[in-house]
Amino acid sequence: MPRYLVERTFPEGLHIPMTAEGATACLNVVDHNADLGVTWVHSYVTGDHRQTYCIYDGPDPGAIRRAAERNGLPVDRITPVSVLDPYFYR
Structure with a gap:
């Protein structure tokens, strides 16, 4: 499965609470993505929470973009x- 880096900007910052509601929000993203064959691997969030760099597996960029639209996420x-991987060379 191809892998993609998805860059996002959140002008007001991305705020996901460290609560059951935050966990539910993330799991909803995972569920919506699965319908399109897209897997959210992990994300990096800048200190000000305005930029994210997300790693996704999916069939093509179109599927990644459609998944983002379903989840109300910018791309x-x-x-x-x-x-x-630096350890590959050992």
Whole structure:
């Protein structure tokens, strides 16, 4: 399955509470993505919570974008990526 880096901007910041409601919100994203064959692997969030860099697996950029739309999430850029692991060379 191809892997993508999805860059997002949240002008007001991304605020997901560390509560059951926050967990439910994240699991809802996972469920909506699954309908399109998209998997949210993990995300990096900047200190001000205004930018995220998310790793996704999915069939193509269109599916990634449709999943974001279903979840009400912005998409600035989708870039195909692969893993470069420093331990591969040992």
